[in-house]
Amino acid sequence: MDETIIDLKKQLAEIDLKISDKLNQKIVGIVIEHKKFGKGTIIKQKNNIIITKFDTEEKKLQIPFVFVNNIVICDNKQIMKNMEEIDNMLKDKTKIEQSIILEEQKITSMQSKINKSNAENPDLFVVTSGSSYDDNVAMNIYYCKAERCRKICRYLGLYKDKAVVKIGEIKKIIEAVKVGEKLQYDLIYGENILKEDIKKIEKCIDKSYDLFNVDISNQKHKYFIVENFYDTYYRKISPGGLMEHKYFDLCKELKMNELPTIKEIASNLRDIEWE
Numbered sequence: 001m002d003e004t005i006i007d008l009k010k011q012l013a014e015i016d017l018k019i020s021d022k023l024n025q026k027i028v029g030i031v032i033e034h035k036k037f038g039k040g041t042i043i044k045q046k047n048n049i050i051i052t053k054f055d056t057e058e059k060k061l062q063i064p065f066v067f068v069n070n071i072v073i074c075d076n077k078q079i080m081k082n083m084e085e086i087d088n089m090l091k092d093k094t095k096i097e098q099s100i101i102l103e104e105q106k107i108t109s110m111q112s113k114i115n116k117s118n119a120e121n122p123d124l125f126v127v128t129s130g131s132s133y134d135d136n137v138a139m140n141i142y143y144c145k146a147e148r149c150r151k152i153c154r155y156l157g158l159y160k161d162k163a164v165v166k167i168g169e170i171k172k173i174i175e176a177v178k179v180g181e182k183l184q185y186d187l188i189y190g191e192n193i194l195k196e197d198i199k200k201i202e203k204c205i206d207k208s209y210d211l212f213n214v215d216i217s218n219q220k221h222k223y224f225i226v227e228n229f230y231d232t233y234y235r236k237i238s239p240g241g242l243m244e245h246k247y248f249d250l251c252k253e254l255k256m257n258e259l260p261t262i263k264e265i266a267s268n269l270r271d272i273e274w275e
Helices: 003-023 077-120 133-139 195-212 250-254 262-269
Strands: 031-034 038-046 049-053 058-062 124-128 141-145 155-160 163-179 182-189 221-236 245-248
Touching (some): 003 077, 133 141, 163 195, 163 262, 182 195, 221 262
Antiparallel strands (some): 124 245, 141 221
16 A cells, blocks of 8 residues: 555544544533523433433434534533534544545556556566676666666566576666755656665665766666566577667567466566577
């Protein structure tokens, strides 16, 4: 689940608890005055409903609505204050619920765009991974200059020694570049950027400096976050190595109408070759 939505739902749970505590403050036996029915005594209370006995009949009333809208008044100032606080919390609750809906709509919209992009693009982005190979596999991440990859694919393959030796499903693509003294992040593919994603990217930047003695944060890079890399051996049989990257239509390569799980894809690629 998206981190923003998780935080909002946590806030929602907390405010629900506070509202419940306020509503559970006993007001049975309190005398109130209704604009229409006159004076009455609260004889029952359950959550936000009170039953009040007036001279001629009993009435169900909703709180805090009847208090904050001056339909009912009470001499007890603390009760009036509690009703106002409950009303304010209910308004805050509505705002949080609306924020959750908006965040969920954003995710749905983004997922729709991703599905459309996947339908229009090849399935597999294969990249050369030399000095950074071990780090890529250990951290489930690959990075390259932003202009190197302009298509959005579902899967990422790591090429080494004339074969694609690892394949994983891409969960996020994040672009990052240093603006002034601070890294700026943009989500290109997937759901929201999490703190753990930022830590991975910062670690990649540190590792790349150790490997290449270059600060890659000064130039915009794409960071491909993979759920997990699986072993495969999709061998290149034509002369020469791979020049930076290559795209594949996996359905075409595997002669399938619909792709299986990533584990099955990794296994099936072992049985075929490419030029």
